[in-house]
Amino acid sequence: MNIIRIALLSLLLPVAALAQPIKAVFHIDDPSQARFALYMAQDHLKLKPDMQITLVAYAAGVDFLLKGExxxxxxxxxxxxxxxxxxxxxxxxxxxxxxxxxLEESQVLTGVTFVPSGTMEILRLQAEEGFVYIKP
Structure with a gap:
């Protein structure tokens, strides 16, 4: 009887893992990637509304987060x-x-969070918070 329970539980564990929200970090370091990354985020949320998405921008990739861009x-x-x-x-x-x-913080869109290092934030989200990596 215990063997059957263990077998059934082992089959259910992957299903339980899928029940958790997907967490994705989008890596933006080139301004030409920004529009596609925004479209991808919109599409992913249509397919999986509970998905957690974080876009991390550094270098020239930050341009789309500047006011008026x-x-x-x-x-x-x-x-x-x-x-x-x-x-x-x-x-x-x-x-x-x-x-x-x-640049000045006042040039950046309201609601954007500043992190010390974009690359370190991408690494931290993957290593510490279980985010999957996406490079648009």
Missing amino acids: TDRDGDAYAPDVAALMKQGVQFRFCAATLRFRE
């Missing part, structure tokens, strides 16, 4: 970023990039 078609990023924030998506901005590029 637009994509190559002239469409502003801010409305899409704000809409995703309302759905729980988090945006993290590398403070080292802020200093290196001599």
Whole structure:
């Protein structure tokens, strides 16, 4: 009887693991990736509304998080970023990039969180919080 229970439990464990929300970190270090990353986040949330998504930007990848920035078609990023924030998506901005590029925090969209290092934040989310890595 115990062997049957153990066998049944071993079959259920993977199902239990799937019941947890998926957590994904999107790595943005190039401004050409930003629009696609925003579309991906929107699509992922349509498929899995409880998914936890964090976009981490550093180097030139931070540009889409600056006030007034637009994509190559002239469409502003801010409305899409704000809409995703309302759905729980988090945006993290590398403070080292802020200093290196001599930017001011006031230039960054409201609601964006600053982290000491973008690359370290990506590593931390994967190692400590179980996020899966996505490079758009």
